Amino acid sequence: MLSLLYWNHGERNLGDLLNENICQELFSLKIAPPPAITYKNLLNFEASFIGSTLGLLIMPKQLESNMQWQMRVRAAAPIKIWGSGFLMNPLWEENQLTRKIEVYALRGKKTKERLENITKVNFKNIPLADPGILASKLIKKQQKKYDFGIIPHHSEVHLPIFKQLTQVLNNAIFIDVHGDVLESLQKIAQCKIILSSALHGLIIADSFGIPNARILATNTMRVEQNYKFIDYYSAYDLEGHLQFDLNQVNFNTLDSTYLQKEIQKNYPISRTMIKEKQKQLLECFPY
Known part of the structure; x- marks a missing residue:
């Protein structure tokens, strides 16, 4: 079962729950019940698909100089990004992510440019689309x-x-x-x-x-x-x-x-x- 980073705590929400249906119906992939979203748990998620989840991967200022945390980040496997995006404008200067990332698709140009600024990686050939547009196939x-x-x-x-x-x-x-x-x-x-x-x-x-x-x-x-x-x-x-x-x-x-x-x-x-x-x-x- 896949450990997926998405909002699924408290009330149900159509956009976020599409993750489960799309993974299971289109790719025969089951999603594990998500744990509480904490900085410690962020190291364990394997992927992020539908949703404005990427802000969760921004390194907080107080952790940028924490060597123990930096070692954990380097040791963790990359999280796979397929169509995720950011929720809102940056709240502070964004210098680093809490996870290494493998990018397969991003929601839009603003997300692409923001990740490029943080990671210094060019995502020129990455598809830009929200996986929610696959809903009609369900x-x-x-x-x-x-x-x-x-x-x-x-x-x-x-x-x-x-x-x-x-x-x-x-x-x-x-x-x-x-x-x-x-x-x-x-x-x-x-x-x-x-x-x-x-x-x-x-x-x-x-x-x-x-x-x-x-x-x-x-x-x-x-x-x-x-x-x-x-x-x-x-x-x-x-x-x-x-x-x-x-x-x-x-x-x-x-x-x-x-x-x-x-x-x-x-x-x-x-x-x-x-x-x-x-x-x-x-x-x-x-x-």
């Missing part, structure tokens, strides 16, 4: 049942504004990222449009070729975690993506038909682009 093709699917980030599921949006839009479904992974994928695939404040809600929609837009509700996702969105879209040479701030939307005048047409018209990611990313990821999987 289920059978679905018939469309909903005009809109609403997917809040796991930290925002409780906010009334998302349920309100679901009620206002025509034929919309609220998709809880805490639910069963395959059932959630089926619901997403049954939608004509996806509106999500969660990055992997958008990535999964891309995987199925579903036009989508990012929706904003809190400063956590609007500002603090904006980095990972920019990183993901940079892999497609896009500077940004269509987005709406729900706090500035007048729900009384929201036109579902107009919104659907605008999102479909402005959706910039083609099926060809997705298929190429999927092909690259399947070919460079480290196991």
Whole structure:
């Protein structure tokens, strides 16, 4: 069983749990139950795939001069990186990683440039893609049942504004990222449009070729975690993506038909682009 570095503590989360389904269904690889994420345990993880996990591998200032820790880092086997990224901008000067790394794919250009600055290694020929775009390979093709699917980030599921949006839009479904992974994928695939404040809600929609837009509700996702969105879209040479701030939307005048047409018209990611990313990821999987 593979010891994989990913967020799986406390509540369930669709994007992170995709790690388990993709490894098992596409590569016949089982994931070991993850231990608590501590600096000591970081030395034991074998790989990192889906998720904003790379910030965990940045060496804290207090450990840079710790010779015992440095010896442990040198003795540990490299951790394999396949599509991971950083969550947010650096919090301090980043000089060293807590692990040696073997890079097979990275989420986007910002992650690539940041790792190059830290490691002084050129990752020029490394594929840039988030493995979440393989989600469409986990289920059978679905018939469309909903005009809109609403997917809040796991930290925002409780906010009334998302349920309100679901009620206002025509034929919309609220998709809880805490639910069963395959059932959630089926619901997403049954939608004509996806509106999500969660990055992997958008990535999964891309995987199925579903036009989508990012929706904003809190400063956590609007500002603090904006980095990972920019990183993901940079892999497609896009500077940004269509987005709406729900706090500035007048729900009384929201036109579902107009919104659907605008999102479909402005959706910039083609099926060809997705298929190429999927092909690259399947070919460079480290196991």
